[in-house]
Amino acid sequence: MPELPEVETVRRSLLQLLPQKKITAVEVFKPQIIAAGGADLAQLVGREFVDFGRRGKYLLFGFGGDERLVVHLRMTGKLLYHAEALPREKHDHVRFAFADGSELVYNDIRAFGRFWLTDEQGLTEVSGLNSLGMEPLDEEFSAEYWRSRVAKRPRAMVKAALLDQHIVAGLGNIYADEVLFAAGVHPERPIGSLTAEEDSKLAAAMQQILANAIANRGTTFRDYVDGNNEKGGYQNFLQVFQKKGQPCPNCGCTIERIKVAGRSSFFCPVCQHPPKSHE
DNA sequence: CCGTTCCTGGAT
DNA sequence: ATCCAGGAACGG
Numbered sequence: 001m002p003e004l005p006e007v008e009t010v011r012r013s014l015l016q017l018l019p020q021k022k023i024t025a026v027e028v029f030k031p032q033i034i035a036a037g038g039a040d041l042a043q044l045v046g047r048e049f050v051d052f053g054r055r056g057k058y059l060l061f062g063f064g065g066d067e068r069l070v071v072h073l074r075m076t077g078k079l080l081y082h083a084e085a086l087p088r089e090k091h092d093h094v095r096f097a098f099a100d101g102s103e104l105v106y107n108d109i110r111a112f113g114r115f116w117l118t119d120e121q122g123l124t125e126v127s128g129l130n131s132l133g134m135e136p137l138d139e140e141f142s143a144e145y146w147r148s149r150v151a152k153r154p155r156a157m158v159k160a161a162l163l164d165q166h167i168v169a170g171l172g173n174i175y176a177d178e179v180l181f182a183a184g185v186h187p188e189r190p191i192g193s194l195t196a197e198e199d200s201k202l203a204a205a206m207q208q209i210l211a212n213a214i215a216n217r218g219t220t221f222r223d224y225v226d227g228n229n230e231k232g233g234y235q236n237f238l239q240v241f242q243k244k245g246q247p248c249p250n251c252g253c254t255i256e257r258i259k260v261a262g263r264s265s266f267f268c269p270v271c272q273h274p275p276k277s278h279e
Numbered sequence: 280c281c282g283t284t285c286c287t288g289g290a291t
Numbered sequence: 292a293t294c295c296a297g298g299a300a301c302g303g
Contacts, residue, residue: 002298003297003298006297032285057298057299072299073298074285074297074298074299075286075296075297075299076286076287076288076296091287108286109286109287109288110285110286110287110288110296111285111286111287112285112286112298112299113298127300128299128300155280163298163299165298165299172297172298173296173297173298174297175297219297221296221297222289222296222297223297224297261280262281262282264295264297
């Protein structure tokens with residue numbers, strides 16, 4: 001569900017909603033959501049959400065002290081603010097109650113999401129977070145960075161590399177397909193076959209598409225909503241994702257769907273020419 | 280690198 | 292009934 005633009009939109013929505021609200025209770029209805037070895041969320045009672053950070057698809061919250069709450073929404077996780085407490089819904093797994101009667105609920109149909117409560121030093125123990133690649137919207141991100149990180153895997157398919165959070169943090173299946181289309185690169189092209197120009201187009205497309213998706217508050221394909229339960233708008237700008245059988249916006253030929261790295265991949269067979277047999 | 284696994288629900 | 296889903300860790 002949520003990739004970088006959606007997680008960033010959740011972050012921004014909560015930044016508008018949660019400050020100045022004192023936590024009066026934390027309830028965990030489904031213990032598996034809390035990563036093993038982490039601290040007890042009950043220690044947040046009496047504190048307030050102060051810092052609202054993001055790294056890749058991870059949300060990082062601070063409370064004015066050394067505590068760090070890390071949240072990964074995985075496929076179907078939602079952090080929902082309610083101005084007034086509501087009856088617990090079927091897939092509500094964690095609830096923060098605030099002194100003014102409002103609440104923040106973590107709802108996750110598939111329960112793949114995870115919470116980690118730790119301190120600044122403990123962030124290095126959070127699996128995944130401790131080995132993320134560069135933020136694609138960081139000023140230092142560049143085609144050179146991308147090339148340097150994929151250089152040792154010349155035979156890997158480019159789509160698998162885009163989805164690898166150790167290389168670039170935050171792309172998922174939707175934006176990987178959109179980036180590949182924008183760069184005119186077929187998802188099965190081996191890394192080693194990409195030209196310098198193609199790498200530059202990929203890096204530029206990552207930045208442009210993600211920034212545009214954030215500006216449009218993310219993509220709601222199925223479940224995604226922000227902290228206000230509001231859908232995104234970028235689904236109206238998708239070029240190829242979930243467009244099997246529809247005409248390519250560039251050339252008019254038919255968008256195809258194949259499996260790459262175990263994931264559905266949508267592409268234009270003309271604008272994104274397949275790898276040559278020797279590649 | 281690939282398949283499997285964690286879950287539930289919607290589509291076919 | 293079966294397959295599929297926007298993520299990512301894990302094992303072989």
